[in-house]
Amino acid sequence: MRLLTEGNIEDIALGAAVLGTGGGGDPYIGMLMAKKAIRDYGPVELCTLDELDEDDLIVPTAMMGAPTVMVEKMPNGDDIVNAFNAVGKYIGKPVRATMSIEAGGMNSVVPIYVAARLRIPMVDCDGMGRAFPELQMVTHTIHGIDATPMAMSDERGNTVLIETINNMWTERFARSVTVDMGAMAMIGLYAATVKQLKTCSIIGTMTQAEEIGKTIRAARLNEIDPVNTVREHVGGFMIFKGKISDVERRTEAGFAKGDAYLEGTDEYAGQKAQLSFQNEHLVAKVDNEIQVSVPDLITVLDSDTGEPITTEGMRYGFRVAVIGIPCSHHWRTEAGLALVGPQYFGYDVKYVPVEERYG
C-alpha cells in the first residue's frame, strides 16, 4: 500500500493518456476533481490485490459517454458516488474498494475521486490496460464476469440500474441511458472479488501510468527526446513521424469516429499514414498497408513535448510521432480477439502483434 497525494495525480493522468491510445478523454476536469477530493478528504490508499482479502468486493467507477461534454456539464461528484453506492446497495454486500475500468485520461482519475471522498482504498489494476470504446471490452468479459448490476447516475440525482443476460446488452441499454442523461453518465459496474481480479484484471496499471508520466516529465526537464524516452519505457515501436494534413470526423451511434491523415517527416518523408479511430485509435496504415491494429495500442504523441494527443485533440498542422505498444496478453487470446480484434470493428484483416512487424 502506498498513498496517492495531489503530487501523484498529474503523472498518473499524463501516463494514462499515453495508454489511452487517443481515447478516455482529456483528464483535466477529472484531475481537478481528484486533487480537490484529496485536499478535502486526505490522500488515497493505493493497494495491490495481495493486500486485500480474497473475498473483498471491488466495484470499478468510471465516466461513460463523451468527455468533451464535461466542459459544459460538470459532474458534481455526488453522481459518481451515487453510482458506486447503488451497486453495493443492490448486491447487498459492503464494497471494499474501487478501481479503474480502463487506462485513459479521465477514467484513471475518476476512481481516485471516489476513493478520496468515501475514504476507501483504490486497487492498482484495471480491466483494459488501455482504453476501448465499448463497455463489454474488458478482460472481465473474457473471464465471464458480468458488467451488471451496473449503476448509472447523473448530476441531477437520477440513477438507472441495469441487470442483463450478457455484457453486449449492458452496452446497448447503457448507451441509450447515457444519451438521455446528456451524453455523459457516471457509472459503477463489473463488481468482482479480489480472487476474481487476480485472474482477470491487468495488474499494476496505475503505477505503470504514473511511471510513464514521470518519464515524460523527466525527459522534458533534462531536455532528452521525450518521444523516444517514453517509447523505450513502454517497450513500444516507432510507426511513423509526420504532420497532420487532414482530420475527418463523423458521429455514429454516439461515438466519435473518423480518420486522421499524416504526411511523413524525418525518415518518413514521402510516406503517408492514416489513423482510423472510434474514440480510440483502431488501425494505423502506412502507405495504405495496415501496420498496427487493435488490440495493440496506437499512441499519438506531440513530437516536441511527448504530450499524448487525444483523437478529439488532433488538428491540422500538428507534428506528431505515432508509436505502437504491445497490448496485454489477455487480448491476444481467441476470446480477447473476438471481443476487440480488428474484425469486431469491421476491418477484414488478421491481427498481427506489433512486435512481429517491428521487433
Place this chain on the structure above:
Amino acid sequence: MRLLTEGNIEDIALGAAVLGTGGGGDPYIGMLMAKKAIRDYGPVELCTLDELDEDDLIVPTAMMGAPTVMVEKMPNGDDIVNAFNAVGKYIGKPVRATMSIEAGGMNSVVPIYVAARLRIPMVDCDGMGRAFPELQMVTHTIHGIDATPMAMSDERGNTVLIETINNMWTERFARSVTVDMGAMAMIGLYAATVKQLKTCSIIGTMTQAEEIGKTIRAARLNEIDPVNTVREHVGGFMIFKGKISDVERRTEAGFAKGDAYLEGTDEYAGQKAQLSFQNEHLVAKVDNEIQVSVPDLITVLDSDTGEPITTEGMRYGFRVAVIGIPCSHHWRTEAGLALVGPQYFGYDVKYVPVEERYG
C-alpha cells in the same frame, strides 16, 4: 373480495377497451395469457382497498411500448414477473398485491396474469380511469407518489431499474429502454401503500370495466342498440356518427400519432369530424370546432356491434359512433390538467368538461 375466473376476463378486456379511449392496445394476447394463467394456477382474488391493511405495499404491473409488436414478439410471462419482483426486491419489503396502472385493452389484463401466477390478490383500482400515452400521466403523480423504483424487463431476461428525481425523467429513460428492448417492455412501477391508494387511485375500475363489457354483450344478445346502451351505462354523450373517410398516421418519438377524418351519417349527415390521437384519442373536432378534449374520454365504437375500435385499428370505411365520457375528478384539478390537459399535448385551448357542452 371476489374471484376472477376465465369467464370474467373477456368482459373486463372489452369494457377496458371502451375506457381505453383508443389506446392500451388490442387485449387479445394479454387475454390469452391471463386465461391460461388462471387455468394453470387458479382464479384471482380481486380485492377492494378496504380489504387490505393500510400499510400493505401494492406494485402495479403493465406493458410499455407498442402493443402492435406483440404479434411478432410474444411476452413469455417471466418478463412481467421479473419486473414485478425486481421492484419488491429493490425496496426490500414484501409486496402484497398488484393492480392496473391504466384502463386499456392490454394493461387491464396484464396484472391478472401476474396475480394468477404469483398467487397474490389484484386490487380493484387503477391510476387513470382511462388510458394515457405517457408514464407520468397517473393520479399517483398528482399526489406526489414516485413512479420509481421502476423495473423494466424483456423476454430475454434483461432488467433495468430506474430511480429518478421526478416522473418526467422516468418517462424519458423508460422510453429509450423500451426501444432497446424491442419497442415493448414489461414494467412494475408506482409502488404505493393501500393508505396512499385510498387517496390517489381511481377506485373500482376493474369492476366498472367488467360491467361495461357485460352491458355490451347483453345488448348484442338482446338485439338492443349496443352503442346507446354503453353510452347510457357510462354516463357519456353522443358526439358524432359517421364513416371514416381517411386516417393519417405518423410515428413520432416512439408514439403512434395521427388524425382520423369522419363524414357524418344519420343526424350528423353533412357534418365532418376529426379525431387527433397520440396512442389515445386526444381531441375531437366537429366542423373544425373542438368539442371534446383530454382528459375527458373520447371513445370510438363500431356502430353495429358496439365494439371499441383502437386508434391503430381504425380503417377507411368503418361506420362508427364517437362518444365523450367525463373523466375522473382527479384530472379536473389544476394539477391534473397541467399533467394531461389539452395544452400539455400542444392544443392551445381551455379544457371544457364534456357535460358542459352536451349535458
